[in-house]
Amino acid sequence: MSTRILVVYYSATGNTAALASALAEGARETGAEVRVRTVRETAPPEAVASNPRWQAWVDSGPHHEYATLADLEWADGIAVGSPTRFGGPAAQLKSFLDSTGGLWAQGKLADKVATSFTTASTAHGGLEATVLATNNIFYHWGAIVLPLGYGDPHLKESGNPYGGSFVSRKSAAPDGLALGALTRQGKRLATITTHVATGLKADDNR
Numbered sequence: 001m002s003t004r005i006l007v008v009y010y011s012a013t014g015n016t017a018a019l020a021s022a023l024a025e026g027a028r029e030t031g032a033e034v035r036v037r038t039v040r041e042t043a044p045p046e047a048v049a050s051n052p053r054w055q056a057w058v059d060s061g062p063h064h065e066y067a068t069l070a071d072l073e074w075a076d077g078i079a080v081g082s083p084t085r086f087g088g089p090a091a092q093l094k095s096f097l098d099s100t101g102g103l104w105a106q107g108k109l110a111d112k113v114a115t116s117f118t119t120a121s122t123a124h125g126g127l128e129a130t131v132l133a134t135n136n137i138f139y140h141w142g143a144i145v146l147p148l149g150y151g152d153p154h155l156k157e158s159g160n161p162y163g164g165s166f167v168s169r170k171s172a173a174p175d176g177l178a179l180g181a182l183t184r185q186g187k188r189l190a191t192i193t194t195h196v197a198t199g200l201k202a203d204d205n206r
Contacts, residue, residue, distance in 0.1 A: 003032040003194045005186070006075035008067045010039050010082045010093035013053040015119045015168050017063055020081050022179040023117065023164065026186025027077075030194070035075070037067035039096045053171060067096055069103055077113040077193030078143070079186070080134055084118050087126035088133040097137050110142030111200060113193040117148075117164035117182060119174075131163040146192055148185050155181055 005027040011017035017038070024034045041048070041058055048054050072078065080097070082089035089097075103109050116134040120127050138145045148163050150156050158164065158181035166178035 003030070003190055003197060004074055004076045005032045005034045005079070005190050005193065006067075006071050006077070007034065007036045007079045007081070007186075008039065008071070008093070008096070009036075009080070010090045011057065011063075012083055012090070013051075013057050013168075013171070014063075015166060015174055016081050016083050016117075018174045019117050019119065019164060019166060019178065019182045020079070022174075022182035023079050023081070023186035023189070026183035026188075027079075027190040028186075029183075030187055030190040032077075032190040032194075035071055036064050037071055038062055038064045039067055039092050042092050042095060069100065072100060072103060073108050075112060076197045077115075077146075077189050079115050079117065079189055080137075081117040081119075082130065082134065084120045084126040084130035087129035089118075089130055097134075100141070104141055107142070111196070112141070112143045113146050113189060113196055114138040114141070114143040115146040115148070115163055115185060115189050117185065119166045119168060121168050121171075123167050123169075125167070127160060127165040127167070128162050131160070131165070135162075144192075144196060146189060148181065148188070151188075152184050155184060 009020040082093040118130040164182040
């Protein structure tokens with residue numbers, strides 16, 4: 001059975017969604033079965049309307065199916081992405097993650113491999129803090145936290161060993177460097193998840 005990878009993201013203008021798609025493509029290149037899911041927009045309509053790009057993204061969505069707890073239970077490996085909001089994940093995504101208490105209590109999120117990614121509009125807008133804050137949730141799940149790292153020489157140019165990221169200066173869309181890093185992150189997630197899942201199954205069969 002192929003490795004099952006879930007990519008869950010929140011995106012306000014499409015940049016984080018682009019990173020999610022690149023990560024998913026990298027995971028698929030390994031032969032993994034991949035689901036890409038988004039979360040519901042919960043911001044007040046007036047807040048959305050204050051940003052034309054945000055409004056346009058909302059009007060053209062939803063861009064993927066909404067994530068469910070069943071998706072999390074299904075997955076062997078999980079990637080979570082959000083734009084940074086004051087150094088942490090957006091409330092829209094956090095609300096979904098906060099609903100996982102039941103799965104956590106049953107131990108159904110333990111030993112899954114998990115990684116995260118983010119976007120921001122300024123170079124020091126909280127990229128690393130957002131990835132680390134998201135990873136804190138994985139620790140509580142009992143998941144195996146997977147950084148992007150610098151194992152691939154190309155990743156030394158991406159600027160973030162914690163998880164893929166992109167700085168959108170002047171509303172720029174993700175560039176090839178960022179998308180390439182996310183593709184590598186997807187491959188790494190699927191590859192490591194396969195190793196972990198194989199090892200766990202071998203232990204179960206002893």
